[in-house]
Amino acid sequence: MSDLYADVTRDERPADLLRVATAGSVDDGKSTLIGRLLYDTKQVLADQLAQVEAASVRRHGEGVVDLSLLTDGLRAEREQGITIDVAYRYFTTGDRSFILADTPGHLQYTRNMVTGASTADLAIVLVDARNGVVEQTRRHTFISALLGLRHVTFAVNKMDLVDWDEQRFREIEAETTRMSAQLGIPDIHVIPISALEGTNVVDRGASPDWYRADGEHPTLLEHLQTVEVASDRNLTDLRFPVQWVIRPGGGSGGGDAIAAASHDLHDYRGYAGQVAGGVLRPGDAVQVLPSGARSTIARIETLDGDLDEAAPPLSVTVHLADDVDVSRGDVIAGIGDEATGGTPPQVLRELEADVCxxxxxxxxxxxxxxxKHTTTTTAARVEALLDHVDLHTLERHADAPAELGLNEIGRIRLRVKRPLIADPYDRDRQTGAFILIDEGTNDTVAGGMIR
Structure with missing residues (x-):
């Protein structure tokens, strides 16, 4: 969870990229919905479509194209419980690019949804119109809120099976709205769809008059193309975790190319990393934590030249005006109100966090x-288990549990060997997130959110 954009190979995450986590109970139609989005936006290659059509004939007979087959093959492998990998689907329209994190719906794969939603901007929670809000709906909404997602869209699927009954939709709309308000989710939308027929997914199709009548009622894709997520990033608190110190001949790989292309090799020293919060500008007064050394930003460099400013999630090389001691894992931060109008990060040796x-x-x-927190990896000891969440009732039990089992969520207290420069997760998702690793196996055993 700390490498929030690790699967994006470009240095810069495009401004028009929306990351979406999909969640829903088994048989709510999630596979069909994803297949419909890919098919109706013409993202399916001819040979893929031919394979799906042939498989559909074998399964259902002539005349039916089962779009769920575009995603179900990999899910069948993932749901053996062998891995926590999440399947990703990529598509683009003229207005925006999308990454869909496809997560399983079973309770025992709670960790899968946490993994997929930890990097998302928005969650789509499917609701079967016949069954309404069920336990899994509440669970997926709770996890979305826990992970700090500000945008949740409830796709009320299979409306065709209830004859597009407006009263049934309004009942589900009222319940999901009430639940989201209780969980503190600021932006929700409830959209009636039929993934099987394609209605209100990409095209309106046979959308009923009671939904068409109001021009503010979009299709699912129209909503995904217009939802505003840029303001979700923390642009107030300046945070720049140092990933690499670039010195000529220092084994920095591409850093030597930057140094050779720009300035005298003997004087070159740059600090490479990804902006995690705030806006970097030359001349800004900054501090290097945990040492507290102060300096100002002299340059912001990329392979394409210097920049006047850099904001999340741009990857850049920063130069400071003074020769101060900076190492990998240090954080270049604003000096409170003096520099950014924000708050300084906390330097923590002990912390409380929610973990899955x-x-x-x-x-x-x-x-x-x-x-592993931002660019720092250090030893940690679990001092105490403080509480745990009942995933059936979504209530927190204040009594300290003896242990947390697979897929369980609870709050713990950690003590770390090297201090972490961090923020509460609800203030900055990048500097507030971490993963826990088994030192013996190198397996990721938990995702955490600093509280």
């Missing part, structure tokens, strides 16, 4: 693990 436990071996007090 992802290992078959339960988590117990005293466990020794590695914690």
């Amino acid at each position: 436990w992802m290992s078959d071996r339960p988590l117990r007090p005293g466990a020794r693990l590695l914690i």
Whole structure:
């Protein structure tokens, strides 16, 4: 969870990229919905479509194209419980590019949804119009809120099976709205669809008059193309975790090319990383944490030349005006109100966090693990388990559990060997997130959110 954009190979995450996590109970039609989005936006290659059509004939007979087959093959492998990998689907329209994180719907794969939603801007939670809001709907909405997603869209699917009954839709709309308000989700939309028929997914199709009548009622794709997520990023608190110190001949790979192309090799020193918060500008007064050394930003460099400013999630090389001691894992931060109008990060040796436990071996007090937070990896010890969440009732139980098992969520207290420069997760998702690693197996065993 700390490498929020690790699967995007470009240095810069495009401004028009929307990351979407899809969630829903088994048989709610999630596979068909994803297949419909790909098919109706013409993202399916001819040979893929031919394979799906042939498989559809074998399964259903002539005349039916089962779009769920575009995604179900990989899901069948993933749901063996062998891995926590999440399948990603990519598509683009003229207005925006999308990455869909396809997560399983079973309770035992809670960790899969946490993994997929941890990097998302928006969650689509499917609701079967016949069944309404069920336990899994509440669970997926709760996890979305826990992970700090500000945008949740409830796609009320299979409306064709209830004859597009407006009263039924309004009942579901009222319940999802009430639930989201209780969980503090600021932006929700409820959209009636039929993924099987394609109605209100990409095209309006046979959308009923009661939904068509109001011009503010979009299709699912129209909503995804227009939802505003840029303001969700923390542009107030300046945070720049240092990933690499670039010195000539220092083994920095591409950094030597930057140095050679721009300035005298003997004087070159740059600090490479990804902007995690705020806006970097030459002349800004900054501090290097945890040492507290102060300087100002001299240059912001990329392979394409210098920049006047850099904001999340741009990857850049920063030069400071003074020769101060900076290492990988340090954070270049604003100096409170003096520089950014924001707040300085916390320098933590002990912290409390919500974690989703992802290992078959339960988590117990005293466990020794590695914690990876932004660009820092250090040893950590679990001091205490503070509470746990009942995933059936979504209530927190204040009594300290003896252990956290696979897929369980709870709050813990950690002590770390090297101080972490961090923010509460609800203030900055990048500097507030971390993963826990089993030192012996190198397996990721938990995702965490600093509270």
